[in-house]
Amino acid sequence: MSETKPTAGPGSGPMGILNRIRQGNIWKSIFRQGYPNSDESRALAIVNSFFLHIHPVRVKRHSLKISYTWGLGIISFILFVILTVTGVWLMFFYVPSIERAYPDMVNLETGVTFGMLMRSMHRWAAHLMVITVFLHLCRVFFTGAYKKPREFNWVIGVLLWVITLVLSFTGYLLPWDQLSYWAVSVSTNIVGSFPVFGTQLRLLMLGASEAGPEALIRFYTLHVILLPLVMAALIGVHFWRVRKDGGLSAPAEATSAEAKAEAAGNEQP
Numbered sequence: 001m002s003e004t005k006p007t008a009g010p011g012s013g014p015m016g017i018l019n020r021i022r023q024g025n026i027w028k029s030i031f032r033q034g035y036p037n038s039d040e041s042r043a044l045a046i047v048n049s050f051f052l053h054i055h056p057v058r059v060k061r062h063s064l065k066i067s068y069t070w071g072l073g074i075i076s077f078i079l080f081v082i083l084t085v086t087g088v089w090l091m092f093f094y095v096p097s098i099e100r101a102y103p104d105m106v107n108l109e110t111g112v113t114f115g116m117l118m119r120s121m122h123r124w125a126a127h128l129m130v131i132t133v134f135l136h137l138c139r140v141f142f143t144g145a146y147k148k149p150r151e152f153n154w155v156i157g158v159l160l161w162v163i164t165l166v167l168s169f170t171g172y173l174l175p176w177d178q179l180s181y182w183a184v185s186v187s188t189n190i191v192g193s194f195p196v197f198g199t200q201l202r203l204l205m206l207g208a209s210e211a212g213p214e215a216l217i218r219f220y221t222l223h224v225i226l227l228p229l230v231m232a233a234l235i236g237v238h239f240w241r242v243r244k245d246g247g248l249s250a251p252a253e254a255t256s257a258e259a260k261a262e263a264a265g266n267e268q269p
Ligand code: HEM
Pocket: 069, 071, 072, 073, 074, 076, 077, 080, 133, 136, 137, 140, 143, 145, 146, 150, 153, 154, 155, 156, 157, 158, 160, 161, 164, 235, 238, 242, 247, 248, 249, 250
């Protein structure tokens, strides 16, 4: 005789329907374990979920304190996502040629639904990202979070900072208006005056002796494909390193309190 465990019936009414759904195969195939009400089932809920596994199973209390990180890394990431979404949208209405670039931008502002909104969101998010990434860099520096074992992630961070600036610079030329044309002419002339390799570097950036179609297509390709892809990959490595380095660094007070608690055999404070 097969052994059957007595289970509570699904009941009737809306709760009954909900219970029946919860006991059905479809629900159980998606949600593998029941309500997580123990340390073990809470850990399993995180580890077994594709969406949740990006979070660590245990979070140290100090890393939830907003005044330690100010959320600057996450804000920078959200801005990167906004820039990617609005940037792809802008690509539908922009042709990177010197005949089309400027009229396309004008048309975007006046003749495309939500054009001005999308363009402004892209521009503002770009300015904000330069600020938030820089502030994040300062936070990491002033909390000493670049020290062992996070040196490698600091180096990845420096690359992210450089790419943020180069993305900003390459995007600046794309409207092909007076401001962007002269800004890029002046800055590449400055590069051209560098000793030893200045002339070659300027030629590499512009693809010609002065800013023209060659420069526009170079800046465009860097701005919409190469740099965003490299940045997305580096952000992935950056987040992975934060997890591998044992989560966020701790403020000095938290580290000493944790050490004391560990020595006393207690849970972390
Ligand atoms: C696209 C730019 C960047 C993004 C999206 C990003 C994202 C993040 C996030 C989400 C964290 C987790 C904690 C937090 O929010 O502060 C973090 C931590 C960290 N970031 Fe960044 N970051 C960027 C640029 C940088 C830069 C420019 C540096 C330094 C040069 C840097 C170095 C670090 C380090 C060392 C940590 C570990 C901090 C700790 O353990 O306290 N990151 N980053």
